[in-house]
Amino acid sequence: MKRRDLLKGVAFAGVAGATGLGGFPGIWTGRNAAWAAGSDIPVGVLFSKTGAVAVVESTLHDACMMAIEEINDNGGINGRKIRPFVEDPASDPATFADRANRLVRRDKVVSIFGSYTSSSRQAVLPVVEGQNNLYWYPTLYEGRECSRNVMYGGAVPNQQQQDFVPWLKEKFGGRFYLLGNNYVYPREENNVARKILKGIGGEVVNEEYVPMGHDSFSSIVSKLRRDKPDVIFCTLVGDSDVAFQREYHNAGLDPKTMPVASLTRSEIEVKAIGGEAAAGHFSSAPYFMGYQSAENKKFVEAYLKKYGQDQVTHFVNEAAYSQVYQFKNAVERIGSGELKPSAIRDAAVGQRFMAPQGEIEIADNLHSYLWPKIGQWQADGQAKVLVDSKSRMAPEPYWAYEGQECTAEGLQKS
Amino acid sequence: MHSWLNEIFIGLSLTSILLMVALGLAIIYGTMGVINLAHGQFVMIGAYVAWFLQSQFGIGIIVGLPLIFIAGALLGLAVERTIIQRLYTRPLDTILATWGIGIVLEQLVRGLFGSDSRYVARPEFLDGNLILAGVHMSYYRLFIIGFALLTLAVTWFLLFRTEFGTKLRAVIQNKEISECYGVSANRVYAVTFAYGAGLAAIAGALITPMVSVTPTMGTGVVVDAFLVVIVGGVGSIVGTAAAALMIGEATAWLSYLLSETTARILILLGVIVLIRFRPQGLFPDKVRR
Numbered sequence: 288m289k290r291r292d293l294l295k296g297v298a299f300a301g302v303a304g305a306t307g308l309g310g311f312p313g314i315w316t317g318r319n320a321a322w323a324a325g326s327d328i329p330v331g332v333l334f335s336k337t338g339a340v341a342v343v344e345s346t347l348h349d350a351c352m353m354a355i356e357e358i359n360d361n362g363g364i365n366g367r368k369i370r371p372f373v374e375d376p377a378s379d380p381a382t383f384a385d386r387a388n389r390l391v392r393r394d395k396v397v398s399i400f401g402s403y404t405s406s407s408r409q410a411v412l413p414v415v416e417g418q419n420n421l422y423w424y425p426t427l428y429e430g431r432e433c434s435r436n437v438m439y440g441g442a443v444p445n446q447q448q449q450d451f452v453p454w455l456k457e458k459f460g461g462r463f464y465l466l467g468n469n470y471v472y473p474r475e476e477n478n479v480a481r482k483i484l485k486g487i488g489g490e491v492v493n494e495e496y497v498p499m500g501h502d503s504f505s506s507i508v509s510k511l512r513r514d515k516p517d518v519i520f521c522t523l524v525g526d527s528d529v530a531f532q533r534e535y536h537n538a539g540l541d542p543k544t545m546p547v548a549s550l551t552r553s554e555i556e557v558k559a560i561g562g563e564a565a566a567g568h569f570s571s572a573p574y575f576m577g578y579q580s581a582e583n584k585k586f587v588e589a590y591l592k593k594y595g596q597d598q599v600t601h602f603v604n605e606a607a608y609s610q611v612y613q614f615k616n617a618v619e620r621i622g623s624g625e626l627k628p629s630a631i632r633d634a635a636v637g638q639r640f641m642a643p644q645g646e647i648e649i650a651d652n653l654h655s656y657l658w659p660k661i662g663q664w665q666a667d668g669q670a671k672v673l674v675d676s677k678s679r680m681a682p683e684p685y686w687a688y689e690g691q692e693c694t695a696e697g698l699q700k701s
Numbered sequence: 702m703h704s705w706l707n708e709i710f711i712g713l714s715l716t717s718i719l720l721m722v723a724l725g726l727a728i729i730y731g732t733m734g735v736i737n738l739a740h741g742q743f744v745m746i747g748a749y750v751a752w753f754l755q756s757q758f759g760i761g762i763i764v765g766l767p768l769i770f771i772a773g774a775l776l777g778l779a780v781e782r783t784i785i786q787r788l789y790t791r792p793l794d795t796i797l798a799t800w801g802i803g804i805v806l807e808q809l810v811r812g813l814f815g816s817d818s819r820y821v822a823r824p825e826f827l828d829g830n831l832i833l834a835g836v837h838m839s840y841y842r843l844f845i846i847g848f849a850l851l852t853l854a855v856t857w858f859l860l861f862r863t864e865f866g867t868k869l870r871a872v873i874q875n876k877e878i879s880e881c882y883g884v885s886a887n888r889v890y891a892v893t894f895a896y897g898a899g900l901a902a903i904a905g906a907l908i909t910p911m912v913s914v915t916p917t918m919g920t921g922v923v924v925d926a927f928l929v930v931i932v933g934g935v936g937s938i939v940g941t942a943a944a945a946l947m948i949g950e951a952t953a954w955l956s957y958l959l960s961e962t963t964a965r966i967l968i969l970l971g972v973i974v975l976i977r978f979r980p981q982g983l984f985p986d987k988v989r990r
Contacts, residue, residue: 341816342817342915495961496960498962498965502911502912502913505842506708506952507961525818525913526915529913537841537842556818558818559818
């Protein structure tokens with residue numbers, strides 16, 4: 288040991304002893320002092336507060352921060368506080384990658400909570416894989432991914448559709464009109480929908496994709512009048528979804544005979560659509576704000592109290608909230624061991640957490656067992672849960688791809 | 702079925718919206734040669750004023766239109782007096798300046814009201830559809846078509862039947878000579894810019910019941926408006942109207958027969974081919990610059 292280091296150590300021991308931290312040995316042994324035992328636990332929070340997707344993503348940020356505060360107010364994890372490093376990636380995938388890099392290298396975080404869009408997740412992927420860090424991604428997504436460095440907290444297509452599509456066919460008929468924005472998510476979802484429909488004797492009358500942000504749907508409405516589908520299977524997102532539903536309502540189409548069944552519409556979109564125009568249509572998701580459970584009541588009350596009564600909770604920020612608790616449980620399980628991202632991942636698998644939607648579990652493939660629900664929108668902007676899954680549904684990110692399976696060893700091809 | 706009649710109506714409806722947005726842009730460009738890239742943000746501001754009036758004071762869109770016009774015009778005036786006015790001799794720089802103004806406005810709105818998507822209700826008495834010969838026409842769309850025609854008429858009247866219009870046309874034809882005759886080009890510019898901004902704000906308010914109101918909504922709107930202005934020939938009212946009609950109908954028909962994405966591609970291709978052979982647009986104005 289060099290004299291200078293010894294002096295520093297003595298000085299530090301004095302400070303630590305004086306403040307009663309007592310974490311000196313831990314700091315001394317770990318070169319990366321940031322995650323030494325006894326100090327705060329550094330995590331990254333990477334949600335856009337500006338830019339195109341900030342509307343939704345800022346609510347994920349809010350839910351995530353609320354969970355962190357709750358945990359810290361209740362004494363932290365094993366007596367250690369979570370210390371969030373917040374970055375604003377401004378809805379830009381390149382910035383996501385850059386900020387993730389900064390969080391991992393400079394701030395030495397042990398996990399990052401972040402992203403709403405698939406493109407931003409995919410931009411962060413090489414960073415967390417290269418540095419072997421852990422990315423907690425709360426959004427439902429299109430599946431076909433099996434990283435060992437991402438904790439997928441949202442639903443994959445099979446979880447949203449396996450119950451939903453047969454239910455729709457039974458209730459309204461099997462002629463589906465598939466409508467979505469033109470990018471990977473709607474295409475993968477429709478791929479799954481086609482497969483399910485084929486199995487149960489339904490048919491696809493039309494499949495149409497509109498550009499992102501497209502907001503003029505009068506021609507689509509004419510086509511709906513022409514084709515008269517039983518169900519409009521909708522994977523439009525954001526502004527397009529809002530514009531479409533308002534157009535549908537203005538045109539005087541009837542949800543009783545031609546309902547819109549959406550995989551992407553949450554309380555946020557319904558707020559912008561207006562309750563009246565959204566009423567009578569359906570969404571499939573693991574969580575709705577109006578879901579009746581003690582955990583959800585607590586979650587909604589805390590959220591509205593913190594961020595304002597006009598806010599809403601929805602199936603993505605519920606997951607953003609729950610993931611922080613799943614992280615907490617994993618860290619607790621590690622106990623006094625070294626806090627490495629890979630250790631957190633291994634400790635998280637199999638963990639159960641009583642989330643607002645029901646008790647969820649992290650699967651071997653790092654996706655989540657969830658409780659899919661079918662909700663019908665009401666004029667007050669809330670969904671009434673009509674069907675609640677009887678059991679936790681397993682995540683199968685490669686459901687539509689035979690011979691491919693995402694397992695604890697990564698993607699297996701047979 | 703009467704699907705083709707239906708498409709004609711949809712085309713007209715798209716035309717009316719395009720026309721409302723493009724008219725302000727065309728006038729501003731035609732008069733002072735300023736390519737106003739902040740136009741979309743003026744549209745967005747109009748939408749937010751409509752939302753604000755409705756949510757805070759319960760004033761509906763249609764009753765609020767004069768206020769919305771005034772708000773847009775005042776904003777336009779402020780922007781013209783403080784920034785654009787200083788750049789008339791450097792037309793290329795106005796592109797950058799207005800682009801910047803657009804970003805500032807967008808972030809300002811985001812800062813003030815957040816980035817949530819806002820809901821604006823349609824006037825109740827315009828609920829429902831008129832079904833005529835199998836064509837479903839929503840009353841609100843009929844109203845917008847009527848209103849766009851009215852705006853076109855008012856603008857035409859302003860340009861060709863008022864003293865201000867005479868001055869404006871004189872300035873467009875030859876600024877220096879007009880000034881020799883005592884026309885204050887600066888004032889004409891300011892008023893024109895304010896009028897164009899006011900029109901944009903009205904257009905923004907009128908589309909609120911059909912789209913979602915967000916700080917970024919202006920960007921998409923303005924692209925189509927630019928297409929219209931380019932096809933129509935910059936600065937020509939007749940050209941703007943004709944181009945809006947062409948693009949509106951083409952969008953309606955192509956997206957019905959093919960798909961929205963293909964329609965978009967074909968229309969943009971069409972515009973490229975058109976400006977290859979008619980770089981001045983369909984109805985170029987005969988102006989000395």
